[in-house]
Amino acid sequence: MSESQTSIELPILDISRPLNPSFLSSLAEACKKWGFFHIINHGISKDLFSKLYLLSNDLFNLPSDTKLKVGPFSSIKTYTPHFIASPYFESLRVSGPNFLDSAQSSANALFVQQNSEFSEILQEYGRKMEELSKNIIKVLLMSLKDGFGKKDCESEFKNCHGYMRINNYSPPESLEVEVEGLGMHTDMSCVTIVYQDEIGGLQVKSKEGKWMDIRPCEGTLVVNIGDMLQAWSNEKFRSSEHRVVLKQPANRFSLAFFWCFEDEKVIIAPDEVVGEGNVRLYNPFVCLDYLKFRESNERGKFEKVGFTVRDFAGIGH
Numbered sequence: 633m634s635e636s637q638t639s640i641e642l643p644i645l646d647i648s649r650p651l652n653p654s655f656l657s658s659l660a661e662a663c664k665k666w667g668f669f670h671i672i673n674h675g676i677s678k679d680l681f682s683k684l685y686l687l688s689n690d691l692f693n694l695p696s697d698t699k700l701k702v703g704p705f706s707s708i709k710t711y712t713p714h715f716i717a718s719p720y721f722e723s724l725r726v727s728g729p730n731f732l733d734s735a736q737s738s739a740n741a742l743f744v745q746q747n748s749e750f751s752e753i754l755q756e757y758g759r760k761m762e763e764l765s766k767n768i769i770k771v772l773l774m775s776l777k778d779g780f781g782k783k784d785c786e787s788e789f790k791n792c793h794g795y796m797r798i799n800n801y802s803p804p805e806s807l808e809v810e811v812e813g814l815g816m817h818t819d820m821s822c823v824t825i826v827y828q829d830e831i832g833g834l835q836v837k838s839k840e841g842k843w844m845d846i847r848p849c850e851g852t853l854v855v856n857i858g859d860m861l862q863a864w865s866n867e868k869f870r871s872s873e874h875r876v877v878l879k880q881p882a883n884r885f886s887l888a889f890f891w892c893f894e895d896e897k898v899i900i901a902p903d904e905v906v907g908e909g910n911v912r913l914y915n916p917f918v919c920l921d922y923l924k925f926r927e928s929n930e931r932g933k934f935e936k937v938g939f940t941v942r943d944f945a946g947i948g949h
């Protein structure tokens with residue numbers, strides 16, 4: 633991890649304003665090059681983030697034994713303890729469309745006292761993220777050439793569903809060199825919406841293999857393209873490898889919302905997306921089959937064994 637690091641400037645989508653063609657083309661360009669952009673005026677208040685932060689803190693501060701009541705060996709399985717993704721990472725999953733029920737079933741197992749605020753806040757956040765995801769897909773479709781297909785292609789995304797992960801990173805107390813809080817990966821979603829606190833540490837890998845910082849900025853959310861949209865868009869959009877590094881001995885909090893195709897969906901780029909005269913880069917595949925493929929590949933074998941959507945369904949791979 634000695635390579636010098638730089639941060640990148642990404643387009644900032646103001647979702648509250650009408651879009652102009654020059655912005656849409658810079659967005660399309662960033663989605664092809666980086667697979668990342670920023671979003672502002674998303675309608676999620678600072679107050680909601682602070683509440684989510686405080687409630688999540690209460691949760692992660694519980695004793696490990698308590699958290700494991702919803703861990704991988706419990707019936708609920710919403711909590712990922714330390715040492716699964718990394719020694720410094722733990723996470724709680726809340727699934728839609730009924731975020732309230734999902735959060736409540738974890739809360740019931742974790743907290744002695746009734747804690748309805750926790751699930752209500754997560755429901756509010758989940759619903760807002762669903763709306764935002766739908767709007768983001770609309771904008772992305774518009775950014776594809778000639779504003780094509782908004783009417784034809786939006787229906788492809790009508791059965792999408794979302795889930796979120798509340799992430800807590802706790803680096804070692806004496807941190808001399810930076811450590812990976814979350815190793816290199818691509819997301820399996822169509823799009824992911826990330827809130828990262830002011831600590832920062834999210835990085836995207838450039839096509840040349842260099843790690844670039846995605847600096848946090850108050851009021852700004854990060855959006856990244858996932859594998860499903862990379863395949864569906866015939867690589868008009870890129871699902872980039874990214875990771876989280878911890879550079880200072882301070883806790884880091886993030887929320888990641890994944891907007892995904894339904895399991896049974898057959899992913900195939902529409903002809904108008906591929907474009908006349910262009911080569912089709914993926915064989916059609918069923919969404920769930922790819923999710924299973926990813927699950928069955930061990931993390932450490934990443935470099936040796938095919939692991940990405942290209943390896944799974946790419947033509948000529």
Ligand SMILES: O=C(O)CCC(=O)C(=O)O
Nearest residue numbers: 799826828834876886888
């Ligand atoms: O914590 C972050 O900022 C990003 C998390 C992430 O990449 C993920 O959960 O897929």
Ligand SMILES: [Fe+2]
Nearest residue numbers: 817818819874
């Ligand atoms: Fe990710």
